[in-house]
Amino acid sequence: MSLENGKISSFQLSVLIIGFVFGASVIIAPGQGAEHDAWIAIALGLMEGLIIAGIFTALARHFKGKTLVEINSLVYGKILGNFISILFIWYLFHLGALVLNNYSRFLKLELYPATPKTLTLILIILVCASTVRRGIEVLARCSLILVTLTIIMAIFDTLLVVPHMVLHNLMPILDIPLGKLLWSSHGTAVFPFGDAVAFLMVLAFVNKPEKGRSAVFKGIMIAGLVLIGVAVRNAAVLGQMNAIYTYPTYITAQVIDVGDVLTRVEVLVAINLITMGFFKISVAYYGTVLGLAQVFNLQSYRPLILPIGILMVILALTNVSNTAEMFDFANQGYPIYTVPFQIAIPLITLFVAKLRKLPKIGGEEI
Amino acid sequence: MIALVLMGFGMVALIQIPGLVRKQWWRELICFTVFWSLGLIFAVILSMGIKLPPLTTIINETICGILGI
Numbered sequence: 001m002s003l004e005n006g007k008i009s010s011f012q013l014s015v016l017i018i019g020f021v022f023g024a025s026v027i028i029a030p031g032q033g034a035e036h037d038a039w040i041a042i043a044l045g046l047m048e049g050l051i052i053a054g055i056f057t058a059l060a061r062h063f064k065g066k067t068l069v070e071i072n073s074l075v076y077g078k079i080l081g082n083f084i085s086i087l088f089i090w091y092l093f094h095l096g097a098l099v100l101n102n103y104s105r106f107l108k109l110e111l112y113p114a115t116p117k118t119l120t121l122i123l124i125i126l127v128c129a130s131t132v133r134r135g136i137e138v139l140a141r142c143s144l145i146l147v148t149l150t151i152i153m154a155i156f157d158t159l160l161v162v163p164h165m166v167l168h169n170l171m172p173i174l175d176i177p178l179g180k181l182l183w184s185s186h187g188t189a190v191f192p193f194g195d196a197v198a199f200l201m202v203l204a205f206v207n208k209p210e211k212g213r214s215a216v217f218k219g220i221m222i223a224g225l226v227l228i229g230v231a232v233r234n235a236a237v238l239g240q241m242n243a244i245y246t247y248p249t250y251i252t253a254q255v256i257d258v259g260d261v262l263t264r265v266e267v268l269v270a271i272n273l274i275t276m277g278f279f280k281i282s283v284a285y286y287g288t289v290l291g292l293a294q295v296f297n298l299q300s301y302r303p304l305i306l307p308i309g310i311l312m313v314i315l316a317l318t319n320v321s322n323t324a325e326m327f328d329f330a331n332q333g334y335p336i337y338t339v340p341f342q343i344a345i346p347l348i349t350l351f352v353a354k355l356r357k358l359p360k361i362g363g364e365e366i
Numbered sequence: 367m368i369a370l371v372l373m374g375f376g377m378v379a380l381i382q383i384p385g386l387v388r389k390q391w392w393r394e395l396i397c398f399t400v401f402w403s404l405g406l407i408f409a410v411i412l413s414m415g416i417k418l419p420p421l422t423t424i425i426n427e428t429i430c431g432i433l434g435i
């Protein structure tokens with residue numbers, strides 16, 4: 001019995017990936033370490049991100065209709081396979097908690113300073129739990145509406161800040177040390193592009209598996225281009241201050257003032273940030289509960305939704321002591337921490353599967 | 367605070383357990399109970415004002431320590 005009966009189209013997958021990549025990356029602006037060259041770091045990171053996507057989609061294409069947990073069991077056997085799967089599930093769980101933490105911090109600092117963080121976290125996780133309970137189809141349908149609105153809003157915001165843009169702020173190009181630029185671009189490759197490896201738990205449910213790979217590439221490409229545009233806009237509007245602000249996208253929207261009539265539109269940006277975060281948290285949450293249900297051989301992942309959601313909230317509440325530590329992790333530890341999950345596990349699994357001539361149907365390699 | 371936490375966890379158990387018992391999904395019930403209990407323990411610890419170690423910070427310090435970043 002399959003744990004997920006829903007199917008999504010390749011177009012829905014692309015849109016869901018766009019939402020996933022936007023999630024959190026509009027809060028922690030990618031490539032910020034490269035200062036006003038952030039857009040170059042994102043462009044380089046996008047290329048590395050596409051290589052990472054190439055690895056994990058190759059694995060998904062090799063084992064059509066199987067999630068990473070099922071693939072691991074086939075390739076490594078039950079015990080080692082489940083151990084590797086649990087490591088990957090930990091990564092998804094931690095990713096969900098990190099994004100939850102980012103959002104609750106953003107809400108606390110910018111919008112609801114008097115509201116306890118725990119309450120915001122509980123409300124966000126309840127919305128995500130409700131979606132995860134309804135399955136991947138519902139999540140994909142939500143993305144069609146919300147991602148479209150977010151892209152329209154991003155274009156709208158950008159047009160409104162055009163009068164405040166100073167293109168000279170982008171100069172001089174490439175004046176930061178090469179090492180710093182490459183580190184920043186690697187950071188951008190793993191967050192947000194490489195995080196799309198979470199879709200190894202979703203690609204099995206695409207109705208036309210042969211189109212899954214191109215859908216992932218399209219999603220990452222479109223999201224990457226939008227993020228480059230946002231980075232150029234932020235740097236052009238904020239100048240040197242871009243690297244100092246915690247939430248440059250939000251601050252850029254604060255600049256909008258059309259004849260003293262259209263002001264304070266940053267709240268609309270905040271709504272966008274929250275809805276995109278919802279996708280990232282939901283995909284990570286979905287992957288965690290589905291993966292655990294497959295590891296423990298359960299008939300449904302639904303009984304795990306609430307307890308895992310509670311644990312995710314607890315980890316989000318305790319995983320860092322302050323915002324500075326969160327940014328330190330994003331810039332220093334995270335680019336290394338994610339390599340085993342985003343590159344090593346999919347690459348080694350693909351290599352071992354090829355070596356063992358898997359998958360086999362009736363003794364024949366397919 | 368602890369009373370609120372216990373009430374919340376009690377509600378979650380009331381929502382999930384009867385359905386699992388009715389369907390005789392014992393494996394699912396065991397998994398649910400294990401994760402639910404873990405959540406309960408950590409939530410009670412937090413609500414008593416005891417701080418849990420910041421896991422992400424520890425991971426970051428370990429990576430930075432090993433690589434000398």
